[in-house]
Amino acid sequence: AAEPIRVVVTGAAGQIAYSLLYMIARGEVFGKEQSLILHLLDIPPMAGVLEGVVMELSDCALPLLRKVVPTTDPLEGFKDVSAAFLVGAMPRKEGMERKDLLSANVKIFKVQGEALDKVAKKDVKVLVVGNPANTNALVCANYAPSIPRENFSAMTRLDQNRAAAQIASKFGVPISNVSNLIIWGNHSSTQYPDASHGKILIDNEWKNIVDAVGDNSYLEGPFVETVQKRGAAVISARKMSSAMSAAKAACDHMHDWWHGTAPGKFVSMGVFSDGSYGSPKDVVFSFPVEIKNKQWKIVENLSISNFGRSKLDLTGKELEEEKKEAMSVLDSN
Numbered sequence: 001a002a003e004p005i006r007v008v009v010t011g012a013a014g015q016i017a018y019s020l021l022y023m024i025a026r027g028e029v030f031g032k033e034q035s036l037i038l039h040l041l042d043i044p045p046m047a048g049v050l051e052g053v054v055m056e057l058s059d060c061a062l063p064l065l066r067k068v069v070p071t072t073d074p075l076e077g078f079k080d081v082s083a084a085f086l087v088g089a090m091p092r093k094e095g096m097e098r099k100d101l102l103s104a105n106v107k108i109f110k111v112q113g114e115a116l117d118k119v120a121k122k123d124v125k126v127l128v129v130g131n132p133a134n135t136n137a138l139v140c141a142n143y144a145p146s147i148p149r150e151n152f153s154a155m156t157r158l159d160q161n162r163a164a165a166q167i168a169s170k171f172g173v174p175i176s177n178v179s180n181l182i183i184w185g186n187h188s189s190t191q192y193p194d195a196s197h198g199k200i201l202i203d204n205e206w207k208n209i210v211d212a213v214g215d216n217s218y219l220e221g222p223f224v225e226t227v228q229k230r231g232a233a234v235i236s237a238r239k240m241s242s243a244m245s246a247a248k249a250a251c252d253h254m255h256d257w258w259h260g261t262a263p264g265k266f267v268s269m270g271v272f273s274d275g276s277y278g279s280p281k282d283v284v285f286s287f288p289v290e291i292k293n294k295q296w297k298i299v300e301n302l303s304i305s306n307f308g309r310s311k312l313d314l315t316g317k318e319l320e321e322e323k324k325e326a327m328s329v330l331d332s333n
């Protein structure tokens, strides 16, 4: 069997990590043959909780898990890692302005970028889950100049999975019968869930979702709104934010990055924009990508409707503003 690889999860004492660590250690991301050394990074006040998570991981009796390294030191947490799940972030608190949240997180991701730059493997794959995920990924990459910026991504896979689940349930088909849904732009309420290139398997035949639905009023109306507001709906029902589904999405994202996408299929991830589809350059923008040999490539030449154009412009504008705010926080420090 292959040598163990080191994988770090930050925010390891938090809710998403509680599901995510188990899924990773089960072999659901890097494969059932790949043994692992899991690094658990959190902040000093959570060190005690981390110890409990370490006990539970041990008690899960997982054959692939060779060692667990709990730490509150980023330089130890990121040392020699091949994959990094950056889940930990400052949560939004009552009365906190968006700007306050952004400035707290920008600082966290600066520190983590610098630590990755110093001690991680140069081919490390970094997935940012902690919000604002796209801009955090941008900041993190900027402070890790020795790691190619293609290796930094932000998670919009939960939104993609939510979109696919909506379509599958509308047609009463298994989720595996739905593919090629796209999330464009920011992981925020301005994201654009786009089903116009999506496919669905009904009666043994792959069809365009648009044809199966019949008209655009659902896909441009309730579908988009339901996906955009799903996170809020879960919070209002559960009194806590999505965690199990966020962990599953993080696994899906990293799994596909590691193992590639099937021919003709694409997935969405937030990556450095080259200006494709009229998006602003040099922000982390969610695009449809195909993946081969651990390299993603933006899918080209998809048609964009007028409706889609306005949505892409809106989410792109928000990302440019976030970037500006993030840079001004960093400049003033």
Ligand code: NAI
Residues within 6 Å of the ligand: 010, 011, 012, 013, 014, 015, 016, 017, 041, 042, 043, 046, 087, 088, 089, 090, 091, 108, 128, 129, 130, 131, 132, 133, 155, 156, 157, 158, 159, 187, 241, 242, 243, 246
């Ligand atoms: P949580 O509050 O349960 O856990 C977060 C953990 O991160 C805490 O243990 C905290 O101590 C830790 N943390 C804070 N600062 C840290 C630092 N500098 N280094 C290491 N650890 C640090 O939160 P939860 O529910 O696990 O969510 C984590 C993040 O994921 C939040 O920012 C949330 O908004 C985001 N999220 C993103 C989604 C996406 O689709 N991109 C979906 C769901 C959540």
